[in-house]
Amino acid sequence: MSPRPFTVAMIAGMPYPMTKASCIRVGHLVHNLVNEFEDVTVKLFAYCGSEEPPRSDERVQYHLVAGFDADKRKYYSWSGKLRADVGIVRRLIAQRRSIDVIHCHTIEGLGIALAFKACTFSSAPICMDVHGPVVPELVHYGLIPDWRPVLAIVTALERAMLSFVRHAFVSNDGLRQLMLERAPKCPVSVVYDYVDPAAFDTTRVDQSRISVLRRQYKPGSECLLTYVGMFKDYQGVDFLIRAFAVLSGRHPSLRLLLIGDGPCRADYQALIDANGLADRVHLPGLVPHRDVVNWLEISDIVVSPRIDNEITRAGFVSQMPEYMAAGKLIVATAVSGCSFLLRDGAGILVAPNDEQALVDGIEGALALGSEARRAMVDRAMRNVMQFTWQQGIVEVYRVYCELMGSDRT
Structure with missing residues (x-):
């Protein structure tokens, strides 16, 4: 008996599509999942990007929300992001009955996933794609002040949020080490930014x-x-x-x-x-x-x-x-x-x-x-040639199957 088909909610707290490394990574994941594994359907939740969005089909559905200003002077601001994040949570709630696994990107995507689960009591397991060190990047982009009490609070919040993650994906070994320090109980897989x-x-x-x-x-x-x-x-x-x-x-x-x-x-x-x-x-x-x-x-x-x-x-x-x-x-x-x-x-x-x-x-x-x-x-x-997405996507699929249980027939 063939495995039961399942649906992944890919939550990208970012504009899509857009010529930006993190967005390109999301696109590669979606494309290779449906190309390599016939039992996977992906629903991608993101902000409307700067390029023409691809069309949805039976295997890939795009749920892109408006309200985010991708202008480079406003990209890193809480106001634009939070309005669009609420829109993504609403789209997720509407699709809640069809979601088997959640794959969120960045700490913001994790926040969206946790808000969705709090609103719906969904049992879908969460895996997370960690794109960079959270606290240093928040400081770097001016989203929080470089002040020790604030850093301590945000670090504690990060650890609390990561406790809900069942498996983490990172793009390099340095980030893997950082994740093991931040969330020592969370399994981590290195899935590089491969190439087609x-x-x-x-x-x-x-x-x-x-x-x-x-x-x-x-x-x-x-x-x-x-x-x-x-x-x-x-x-x-x-x-x-x-x-x-x-x-x-x-x-x-x-x-x-x-x-x-x-x-x-x-x-x-x-x-x-x-x-x-x-x-x-x-x-x-x-x-x-x-x-x-x-x-x-x-x-x-x-x-x-x-x-x-x-x-x-x-x-x-x-x-x-x-x-x-x-x-x-x-x-x-x-x-x-x-x-x-x-x-x-x-x-x-x-x-x-x-x-x-x-x-x-x-x-x-x-x-x-x-x-x-x-x-x-x-x-x-x-x-x-030893660094292709066709090879790397196998680990992502393995993790999905593991999170849902070995018997999916």
Whole structure:
């Protein structure tokens, strides 16, 4: 007898879809669950995102609520979030009879899940995707003050909320250790930000789109140095801009392409202007995730300049597997899982928080001959082929089955 079908309520306290690492992770989970396991249906609850939402079908249903302002200046504010969270709780209540398992994302998603359970007395077990260290991120984004009594209260609240979680998923080993300290009785599984290699195969690029991008950004066969990600201070883009200011004088054909957006955009623009780089640095803004493969195709070197701090030690560079699957030459700081992914010479690793280290690493990449470059890219490709969502999603499914009991027939 085949297993009884079951429904997962995927609660994402964030805009969806949106070109943001946490949202992309949610999308990968949903897509791979229904593709790999015929007995799973997913109902996704989130805020309306900045992109056109996908259509619901028999296996995936989207419950997206309005009322959240995704403007980067207002993204991290309690008022916008709480209004939308109430809307998500209402949608969950309406679907309560069909929910077998709850998979919430971030501490906010857990808050929504607990509110739903309090309103309905649902017996659905909760598993949680922990995207980062909770208290440091709340301080970092100005949602709570960095004041010891407040930190103690929030930490205690976090522990109390985590006591309702039956299983936690984290994207890296540093975050796993943090979870074991915060909730020692909660089982934890490491489910990395894997990659779908087929999505970044060069055969998937849009040649007409590539032609447009080349005409705009490489009209004279310029060499493109590219960063893809959010503009947040811990991403180290300011270090990359200062490193580029040094490199630009030595390499007239070098251009810097910064794809993304976020709260630090104005600071980065001011730094670009102060160094006289306005005609050498391009900021096209956020692009749809499905279009990233085309931007990577025109790039010569991709860079991850992330700094080392309390947040990044419990983080993961989710773009890195995509860079590797796209066959790009990579320069990265040795933080947030990059040392593991780029092991065995699969990329050029440099010290974090050091613009001169970035200068030296990029110079090394520019100096590589074609054979050495190809060998490095091939090593990266071999590493990332052991890092696919098709492999990683198995652990998520196993946990669901365990939480519902071994006999689901």
